[in-house]
């Protein structure tokens with residue numbers, strides 16, 4: 001182990017689930033690097049909250065849909081500067097629509113950010129973690145990547161792809177002491193789900209055996225477990241955090 005500071009990179013750490021993951025990991029002693037793309041004030045507020053709680057954190061503007069920017073970020077901010085113990089591929093977007101009306105650009109944008117963006121971050125992290133001979137990667141998939149969802153062909157394809165990529169990377173990287181797992185949240189209360197109408201929210205609720213929506217904390221605790229020493233023998237798995245929606 002090097003003397004460099006133990007660091008967790010959380011993509012999309014400015015809001016919602018990523019914010020909570022960053023705060024939870026910050027409280028557990030990691031230096032947090034969080035990325036955002038459009039909301040610097042929110043990102044700064046998360047950094048401040050982690051520092052107020054006695055932790056260390058920095059925010060970086062990084063569009064994970066831009067492969068060259070991702071490579072430059074890992075080269076300039078991470079390589080030889082910190083010990084990258086954990087990557088959480090959390091950043092994601094939706095552009096919902098029925099299949100027959102879905103535009104190419106909406107399909108491409110969702111796959112580019114949710115799947116290729118995670119791939120680019122994972123590739124760069126794997127190079128650094130391989131040299132360290134240790135590291136953890138947690139990819140935030142979704143219940144709909146496991147079971148499908150009308151109106152989300154692009155998002156479901158990306159989130160299902162993320163599960164396949166997780167399992168492949170787990171096999172490739174195990175020999176280097178790196179574990180790769182996915183967390184598949186169900187319906188979690190964040191900006192992403194706030195936009196849905198009350199009738200759709202009630203429809204979802206009727207399919208959740210535990211009869212409540214999930215919280216960002218529910219997801220963050222699952223990520224923290226997979227990042228912990230206690231999860232050292234778990235790799236290539238999908239941990240569902242969905243209230244029993246899909247078991």
Ligand code: NAP
Nearest residue numbers: 012014016017036037038039063064091092142188190192
């Ligand atoms: P959210 O509240 O909409 O936040 C999305 C985050 O991703 C923000 O921090 C945003 O940054 C960042 N982001 C968006 N596009 C980006 C890009 N091109 N490059 C870098 N960062 C980008 O979403 P959420 O609900 O917390 O979801 C977080 C993850 O969980 C996503 O992968 C989502 O698919 C997954 N998930 C969510 C639910 C749910 O019910 N909410 C369920 C299953 C899975 P800015 O603040 O700068 O815009």
